[in-house]
Amino acid sequence: MTVQTQGAIRLFSGNEAIARGAYEAAVKVAAAYPGTPSTEILEALAEYGGLHAEWAPNEKVAVEVALGASMAGARALAAMKHVGVNVAADPIFTASYTGVRGGLVIVSADDPEMHSSQNEQDNRHYAMAAKIPMLEPSDSAEAKAYTKLAFALSERFDTPVFLRTTTRISHGTGAVPLGEVESPTVPLGFVEEPAKWVMLPVNARRRHVVVEARMRALREFAETFEGNRIEWGDRSLGIITAGVAYQYVREAFPEASVLKLGLAHPLPERLLREFAAGVERLVVVEELDPFIEAHVKALGIRVEGKERIPLLGELNPRIVRQAVSGEAAPLREPAAVPNRPPNLCAGCPHRSLFYALNKCRVTVAGDIGCSTLSALPPLKSMDTCVCMGASIGNAFGMEKALGASARGKVVAVIGDSTFVHSGITGLINLVYNKGFSTVIILDNGTTAMTGAQDHPGTGKTLQGEPAPRLDLAALCRAIGVEHVSTVNPHDQAETEAVLRRELDRDAPSVIIARASCVLLPEHRAERRPTYEVIEELCNGCKACGTLGCPAIEWLPLTPEAAVAAGKKPTQQGIVRINPFLCDGCNLCPAVCKMRAMVEAAR
Amino acid sequence: MSGCGNVFLAGVGGQGILLASEVLGEAFLSSGYDVKKSEVHGMAQRGGAVTTHLRFGPKVYSPLIEPGAADLLIAFEKLEALRFLHYLKPDGVAVVNAQEIPPAPVSSGRERYPDGIEERLREVTSQVHVVDALGAALALHEVRAVNMVMTGAASHFLPLTEEAYVEALKVRLPARFVDVNVRAFRAGRALIASPHPGPLPGPGERWVKGRGTRCHTRL
Numbered sequence: 001m002t003v004q005t006q007g008a009i010r011l012f013s014g015n016e017a018i019a020r021g022a023y024e025a026a027v028k029v030a031a032a033y034p035g036t037p038s039t040e041i042l043e044a045l046a047e048y049g050g051l052h053a054e055w056a057p058n059e060k061v062a063v064e065v066a067l068g069a070s071m072a073g074a075r076a077l078a079a080m081k082h083v084g085v086n087v088a089a090d091p092i093f094t095a096s097y098t099g100v101r102g103g104l105v106i107v108s109a110d111d112p113e114m115h116s117s118q119n120e121q122d123n124r125h126y127a128m129a130a131k132i133p134m135l136e137p138s139d140s141a142e143a144k145a146y147t148k149l150a151f152a153l154s155e156r157f158d159t160p161v162f163l164r165t166t167t168r169i170s171h172g173t174g175a176v177p178l179g180e181v182e183s184p185t186v187p188l189g190f191v192e193e194p195a196k197w198v199m200l201p202v203n204a205r206r207r208h209v210v211v212e213a214r215m216r217a218l219r220e221f222a223e224t225f226e227g228n229r230i231e232w233g234d235r236s237l238g239i240i241t242a243g244v245a246y247q248y249v250r251e252a253f254p255e256a257s258v259l260k261l262g263l264a265h266p267l268p269e270r271l272l273r274e275f276a277a278g279v280e281r282l283v284v285v286e287e288l289d290p291f292i293e294a295h296v297k298a299l300g301i302r303v304e305g306k307e308r309i310p311l312l313g314e315l316n317p318r319i320v321r322q323a324v325s326g327e328a329a330p331l332r333e334p335a336a337v338p339n340r341p342p343n344l345c346a347g348c349p350h351r352s353l354f355y356a357l358n359k360c361r362v363t364v365a366g367d368i369g370c371s372t373l374s375a376l377p378p379l380k381s382m383d384t385c386v387c388m389g390a391s392i393g394n395a396f397g398m399e400k401a402l403g404a405s406a407r408g409k410v411v412a413v414i415g416d417s418t419f420v421h422s423g424i425t426g427l428i429n430l431v432y433n434k435g436f437s438t439v440i441i442l443d444n445g446t447t448a449m450t451g452a453q454d455h456p457g458t459g460k461t462l463q464g465e466p467a468p469r470l471d472l473a474a475l476c477r478a479i480g481v482e483h484v485s486t487v488n489p490h491d492q493a494e495t496e497a498v499l500r501r502e503l504d505r506d507a508p509s510v511i512i513a514r515a516s517c518v519l520l521p522e523h524r525a526e527r528r529p530t531y532e533v534i535e536e537l538c539n540g541c542k543a544c545g546t547l548g549c550p551a552i553e554w555l556p557l558t559p560e561a562a563v564a565a566g567k568k569p570t571q572q573g574i575v576r577i578n579p580f581l582c583d584g585c586n587l588c589p590a591v592c593k594m595r596a597m598v599e600a601a602r
Numbered sequence: 603m604s605g606c607g608n609v610f611l612a613g614v615g616g617q618g619i620l621l622a623s624e625v626l627g628e629a630f631l632s633s634g635y636d637v638k639k640s641e642v643h644g645m646a647q648r649g650g651a652v653t654t655h656l657r658f659g660p661k662v663y664s665p666l667i668e669p670g671a672a673d674l675l676i677a678f679e680k681l682e683a684l685r686f687l688h689y690l691k692p693d694g695v696a697v698v699n700a701q702e703i704p705p706a707p708v709s710s711g712r713e714r715y716p717d718g719i720e721e722r723l724r725e726v727t728s729q730v731h732v733v734d735a736l737g738a739a740l741a742l743h744e745v746r747a748v749n750m751v752m753t754g755a756a757s758h759f760l761p762l763t764e765e766a767y768v769e770a771l772k773v774r775l776p777a778r779f780v781d782v783n784v785r786a787f788r789a790g791r792a793l794i795a796s797p798h799p800g801p802l803p804g805p806g807e808r809w810v811k812g813r814g815t816r817c818h819t820r821l
Contacts, residue, residue: 011627011637036643115642139638139665172640172665173627244665251664318668331669332688335722337681338713340614340705342650373648378710451643545710550649553704554711573711580745 012176014169017140018107019044021147022077024179025103027051029069031062033421034450035081036116037170038109042079043453046462055447055455055462058388058421059084063091063106067160070104071197073188075151079107082123083387087422089126092160094199096130097207099158099214102186103151106132110166112287113314116449118368118387120313122288127162127265131211133218134162135227136264138246140174146227146262148182155186157214157221164264166287168244168314219266227262230275238279239324240272240292240303245285245315252321267295276301283308283324287315344373346551347583349444349515353413353489354381355547355587356496357440360503362411365395367423369415370448370517378548382413389414389422395437396430408503412439417447417455420470424479431480431508438502439481439510441472442489444517452519476510483509490515492590518583528584529599531577537596540571544588544597551581552588606659608667609760612686613678614703615652618749621774622676623654625753628770629762630658640665651682651705676756678735678748679703684719687726695729697756697794699748701736731755733793739786747786754790761801764791 012020018041022030030053032042046053056062059080069076080088085108092106108126111117127134135150137143143165150161195203222228234255241249242261249258259275261267276282276296284293284305293305308323309315322328344351354374357364358381366372366382367390375382384394395412402410414423419441427439447453454460459469476484483505487495495513502509516523544552553576559569567574577588579600589597609626613619623639630637639656655667669688675696677683683698690696698720707713716722723730735751750771757767764787771783 009631011624011631039643167642168640168665171643172638173624174638174662174665175631175636247663247665316666316668317664329670332726334686334688335684337685337716338705338707340649340651340681340685342615342648343706345649370648449648542711548706548710550706550709553709556711556714 008178009175010178011173012140012144013040013171013173014137014140014143014165015040015109015171016044017143017176018079018147018163018165019048020176020178021144022105022151023048023051024144024181025148025151026075026182026184027077027151028074028102028184029066029076030054030079031056031065031077032079033057033059033062033084034447034453035084035109036450037111037165037167038079038081038084038107039450039453040170041107042462045077053462055453057456059088060091063088063095066104066106067091067095067098067100070100070102072102072190073186074102075104075184075186076102077105077107080109081117082108082110082121083117083119084108085123085126087388089130092126092132093130095160096132097199097204097211098197099207099210100154100160101191102184103154104160105147105150105154105163106160107163107165109170110164110288112166115167118385120288122291123162123164124264124291125289127164131215132160132162133157133266134164134264135262136164136243137169137262138243138260139169140172140176142262143169144176148179149227157218158210159214159218162265164243166244172244215266219269222263222266222268223270225263225268228268228271229260229262230271230278231258231260232278233257235278236280237324238275238282239285240275240282240296241285242292243287245287245320248315248317248320249285251317253324261292264291267292269299272296272299272301276303285309285315285320285324341376342373343376343548343550344370345518345583346549346581347518347585349489349513349517349585350374350442351379351547351549352492352515352585352587353440353442353495353513354379355591356489356492356499357381357411357413359496360499362409362503363398365391365398365410365412367391367412367414367418368449369418369442371413371415371442376548378546388418389426392423392426392430392439395439396426396433396435399435399437407436407506410437411503412437414439414441415448416441416443416445416457416472417453419472420456424475427476427481427510428479435508436506437508438499438505439508441510441512443472443512443514445514446517446520448517448519452517472512473510481508481510483507484512485509486512486514488515489513490585490587492587530579530582530584531586531588531597532579532600533574533576534596534598535574536566537594538574539594540567540573540575541593543593544575544591547587547591549588551578551583553578606657606662607674607760608672609656609658609674609676610667610672610686610689611654611656611676611678612682613652613699614682615649617652617678618746619652619654619678622749622753623656624774625750625767625770626656626760628773629766632769633762633766636660636662638662638665651685653686674756674759676752678752680719680732681705681716684716684722687723690726692726693729694727695759696723696727696731697752697759698723698730698732699735699752700732701734701748731794733790735790735793738789738793742782742786742789744782744786747782750783750786751790751793754787755793757787757791758794759801
């Protein structure tokens with residue numbers, strides 16, 4: 001993306017719009033850990049000049065960096081997916097007390113429907129719990145405008161400001177008018193002010209008073225904030241809505257009266273009462289939890305909500321129309337066709353590692369990332385997946401519960417980026433509290449699932465510039481792990497041997513399985529032989545099907561076709577390797593007992 | 603009846619659907635339309651079924667197309683055309699790549715790739731155009747250009763000029779990739795000889811009738 005001049009209209013995703021808004025608001029420091037659907041905010045910001053944008057090792061650090069920048073008078077932004085706010089909650093809740101100097105904006109990108117997440121928590125609750133205002137845009141144009149507004153509100157009310165998006169905002173695209181870059185109003189420089197910045201109980205007690213006064217001022221602001229607006233229409237139906245649900249409501253009920261809330265917290269009491277009094281039937285249409293609904297009911301206003309509007313998953317215009325009016329046009333049933341689930345890429349080093357690990361018949365405490373896909377058939381390698389970094393604690397907990405019977409039976413598997421994010425403390429605990437579990441770090445040199453972002457272990461910054469590279473093996477040894485091995489997972493014999501050796505060990509050990517993610521440009525630029533199947537040798541045993549490699553394709557044969565191909569009539573098919581997909585990882589020859597899989601002739 | 607044009611793109615992660623939808627979006631925007639589109643990233647992209655909803659008109663609210671409301675289904679893979687056929691209007695247009703990419707249950711031999719997909723598409727609409735986009739891309743020695751071949755084939759049914767697509771490609775691609783993608787677009791357009799039923803109406807026709815600048819769907 002290039003830096004556009006003011007006045008133009010561009011097509012931006014919500015994430016690109018937030019980046020543009022932050023740029024126009026003269027943000028000086030921005031930090032994030034990649035996480036769908038938030039990742040592109042920092043990627044887009046990194047394209048603009050005159051600011052520091054970084055991948056932090058995790059969301060807690062990102063918020064601490066942004067708060068530090070704010071303390072020093074700069075406008076700062078931290079972006080994360082919804083579950084990232086859980087990680088960052090500690091500094092966020094106290095940043096609410098300290099307040100800010102330079103505007104501080106925290107983006108929470110929620111993922112209703114869990115397109116790429118482990119839960120679908122509704123982060124509006126955080127705004128209420130942390131006593132921080134929360135803006136909620138309903139398309140890309142608002143995403144940009146609200147980002148700028150969030151910085152202004154932050155400085156005006158001396159508070160961090162949440163900007164909450166959902167997947168359809170983050171990854172929805174719309175027209176965005178560009179504006180000029182503002183001039184910062186807060187001078188740079190840290191001003192000593194212990195009563196504000198040093199949250200000893202004596203100071204924090206005073207700051208809590210300030211927080212409550214601020215919330216009262218914000219509630220007054222909400223009453224007249226132009227983002228909270230009534231669109232009067234037919235008064236027989238009034239709908240209170242926010243975020244992308246507003247778009248669905250306008251689509252499904254173009255005639256209805258609508259109260260659109262741009263500020264999710266705090267909510268405008270008088271405006272809600274005015275709207276409720278002006279319509280015959282009142283419905284709240286919101287995705288996920290009954291957040292607005294609970295507030296409206298607490299005001300003693302009769303309103304329909306989650307008894308009609310689904311609590312689970314995303315909404316869309318059809319769901320909204322059906323839920324509110326009971327009407328829905330008949331729908332053709334979707335065709336029953338074979339699923340196309342996401343899968344590890346052809347040549348993915350995780351497949352090679354999990355294939356070897358499956359032979360060891362162990363319980364695998366897993367983690368977040370591409371490797372989680374190994375839980376799906378046919379590999380079915382992973383037994384647990386909870387949150388970033390959980391694998392090591394989960395494995396150790398199983399070990400302590402099961403005692404000696406767990407020896408050699410439990411491993412933790414975690415990606416390199418996830419290990420840096422929050423696996424390190426789990427490993428410290430495992431060593432300190434005398435565990436014996438084996439921890440496998442899948443070091444593919446990137447944060448793969450979110451689209452290959454750098455992290456401290458890759459030796460490159462967000463901008464791709466060289467940076468000091470975290471040495472994972474040295475780190476593990478420094479933690480106290482005496483047995484740290486590095487293997488190439490594509491070397492099956494070595495990988496299996498090292499796995500068995502370390503599983504038997506009566507001490508904690510770390511295996512670093514290191515091979516490049518196939519998405520990395522360096523890997524793509526390498527020339528490797530691809531593989532092909534010698535048809536005469538393939539007996540249709542489907543052993544290679546246990547790999548789940550997308551390049552290996554099964555071709556069914558009728559008895560006649562089998563005979564014509566020189567096979568027994570009972571052979572049900574043969575396999576072929578798709579030359580466009582094969583990455584040359586050399587795993588399938590190790591699986592084929594017929595030696596039918598060979599290097600392709602060039 | 604729809605006040606907006608609804609284009610539903612479906613295919614397999616890695617086929618370049620995102621770029622195709624960005625080019626379409628830019629082309630609509632530069633041609634004076636409001637545009638919204640929606641897709642998902644992350645885990646859903648790893649070789650899984652991928653879709654993009656693209657809507658255009660004088661004013662677009664919802665970024666999502668409702669089932670049964672798509673005017674145009676652009677399927678980059680044949681099975682994906684069938685999977686998302688319920689999004690197509692009864693009289694909608696389907697432009698379908700003949701390419702078959704077996705999904706995991708098929709390539710592992712647990713299930714079979716469905717037969718007779720084209721016939722099943724024709725049960726819903728007579729406007730089914732199956733094209734060999736992979737063949738056209740390979741003829742250009744650029745297997746990654748399948749997306750622009752499909753965009754070119756589908757362009758018969760969209761109210762945009764070729765210049766709008768070419769300019770959009772220039773906005774979205776590094777200069778060195780523009781030429782091959784323009785050639786892929788033209789190759790794709792040539793795959794459908796007689797444009798029938800012709801493009802969706804442009805602004806000034808169906809879009810501005812009725813409700814002024816509002817754009818909404820009634821089923």
